[in-house]
Amino acid sequence: MTDRSDAHVVIARRLASVGQRYTHGRRSLIDALLVANKPLAIGELLASAALPQSSAYRNLAVLEQAGAVRRVVTDEDFARYELAESLTEHHHHLICSTCGRVEDVTIPASLEADVDRTVARVARRSGFATAAHRLDLIGTCRDCA
Amino acid sequence: MTDRSDAHVVIARRLASVGQRYTHGRRSLIDALLVANKPLAIGELLASAALPQSSAYRNLAVLEQAGAVRRVVTDEDFARYELAESLTEHHHHLICSTCGRVEDVTIPASLEADVDRTVARVARRSGFATAAHRLDLIGTCRDCA
């Protein structure tokens, strides 16, 4: 998944397998996310992708169910969206608690493996079937320091 | 911070140091959180603490600024609140992606230390001054399995 056109092909296939079409609006949203390389707020998506709010929300919901995008929650009172990890790489977020900025970041594979293993064990002990973990770094970005 | 009355004393002091009073409504909210031992949604707090919505929101904001409670974000479209970690212990959350249930959980100290160290390093390299990390486990709870 290194090329952008690859992403479009994969997404088209996933949408088709759920009986959904890859329309212009959906492609615009994906393009915006491909360029951004970080979670975008709805407002930013509306500006980049140029489509009505209701269509954005509806399309993001469809794209999420098709496994193309992921809804990201921060401390802000609106949602952000990013490409699904199957189209990028497993990563985490640096969140600035002052301005809300969100950036992607990866952590060393060794720690990732430790977290995975421990998280699976802890969850099992609690009666949870764990699907995933979410590790965010909350701090203050360079501009806000 | 093992006793409940201790929590009230500490919170009263923190509120006072910010020029705020420890009123009946605020005490009710704290009591509800002390009993619950897990993040509560606004609706649950309104039921337990029996106060108007607007007062709940305003008081939770004040209590958060005073360092008594923390706003917790999940995938739901409403917020949850829990006692600040300085009044409890550092912990993480098990989140059921089906029913939204949220439970507290702790992970082994050794992993916690690894995460802390790596997170600090990664953040520094990115120009972030890290204050904290947030590690959540997303899965399916026993009841929803």
Place this chain on the structure above:
DNA sequence: CTTCCTGCAAAAGTTTTGCATTAAC
């Protein structure tokens, strides 16, 4: 062509705010 998607407008849900009254210190 047939089914799904779009766009507009209105509704629903959560959270915030103004203001007169009440409680805290």
Place this chain on the structure above:
DNA sequence: GTTAATGCAAAACTTTTGCAGGAAG
């Protein structure tokens, strides 16, 4: 007594939904 907190109602904001018209396969 003075200052801050409360409670009600109304507003602000994000997100969802209904429905007639248009695009995708």
